[in-house]
Amino acid sequence: MTRSTTTSGEAGGTITAAVGPANLQGRIPVLEYHVIGGDKNTLYTRTVASYRSDLDSAYKLGYRPITMAQMLDKDFRDVPAGMAPVVVVFDDASDSQFRYLEQNGALIVDPTSALGIWEDFARTHPGWKPRAVFCMLNGGAAGHNFFGDNPKFNGQKKEWRFPKVKYLADQGHELCVHTLWHAKLSQYPDNVVQEQIARNAMGIDSVVPGYRIRTIALPYGLWPKNRPLAWQGSWTDPKTGKAHPYKFDAVLEVAGGPARGPYDPQFNPRSVNRIQAIGNDIVRTLTTLQQSNTRLVVGAK
Ligand SMILES: [Zn+2]
Numbered sequence: 001m002t003r004s005t006t007t008s009g010e011a012g013g014t015i016t017a018a019v020g021p022a023n024l025q026g027r028i029p030v031l032e033y034h035v036i037g038g039d040k041n042t043l044y045t046r047t048v049a050s051y052r053s054d055l056d057s058a059y060k061l062g063y064r065p066i067t068m069a070q071m072l073d074k075d076f077r078d079v080p081a082g083m084a085p086v087v088v089v090f091d092d093a094s095d096s097q098f099r100y101l102e103q104n105g106a107l108i109v110d111p112t113s114a115l116g117i118w119e120d121f122a123r124t125h126p127g128w129k130p131r132a133v134f135c136m137l138n139g140g141a142a143g144h145n146f147f148g149d150n151p152k153f154n155g156q157k158k159e160w161r162f163p164k165v166k167y168l169a170d171q172g173h174e175l176c177v178h179t180l181w182h183a184k185l186s187q188y189p190d191n192v193v194q195e196q197i198a199r200n201a202m203g204i205d206s207v208v209p210g211y212r213i214r215t216i217a218l219p220y221g222l223w224p225k226n227r228p229l230a231w232q233g234s235w236t237d238p239k240t241g242k243a244h245p246y247k248f249d250a251v252l253e254v255a256g257g258p259a260r261g262p263y264d265p266q267f268n269p270r271s272v273n274r275i276q277a278i279g280n281d282i283v284r285t286l287t288t289l290q291q292s293n294t295r296l297v298v299g300a301k
Helices: 048-060 070-073 114-124 160-173 191-206 283-290
Strands: 002-008 014-019 030-033 064-065 084-091 100-103 105-111 134-135 174-177 214-219 232-234 243-247 250-256 271-278
Touching: 014 064, 014 214, 014 243, 048 064, 064 100, 070 174, 070 250, 084 283, 105 114, 134 160, 134 191, 134 214, 160 174, 160 191, 191 232, 191 243, 271 283
Parallel strands: 030 084, 030 271, 064 084, 084 134, 134 174, 174 214, 214 250, 250 271
Antiparallel strands: 002 014, 100 105, 232 243
């Protein structure tokens, strides 16, 4: 039996939130964002208004955010019974996602960056927890280096990079590998593939020592020729002779639609589909999953 709850909406109106019976076999939408900002939506850019509207639609449709790690672990403690998990992923670590502003000597999260909007949204939407996934570059060009390494990129400073990454981990967001500088892994020999991945993981580890990385997002969705190297490998630093092994549980594709959930017998964590933030694709997919009862819905704890 499906029931509905009503809550007061932002505009003071009444919203009917979808709440339904448990469906653990269902799908989980894994959303994929790149740059947040600009004045129009493009393949890799989503305006602040559209991004905020996506969050609002997801909330009203009864979705609550979880990390990929939680999805892998079937950890739905952050999703109330009758509601559905959604995974929100940000790729490429640009300042548009996490920008600091200096105000009276203190650093604040820029309220117009993706993280600032998320945090503002959470203040007015109970249950919207800090559970996004940030698939980061640590040596990318044009400021795509742990969210900006140069004042050219909206005043960001190199020394803010590590505090930003640590802040995300401390808040409960997930840190995810996206290679050193966004290499097309299909075009490189095995040793370069492993260097690209291992040095990104090393970068994360130098910010949060011992952090257990669970997830990698493939740049452009391109697989290495030797496919398993996407999730497991090792790179030996020629300067030190030290080996740097890595091993992840989930590999994110660049597209493909709603992902199979972890209770689905065909769930393959080494190939998790995503939904790109293009046009109206996200809201359309979230709505279809809800209306067709094909999404994963959490049961009573
Ligand atoms: Zn990317």
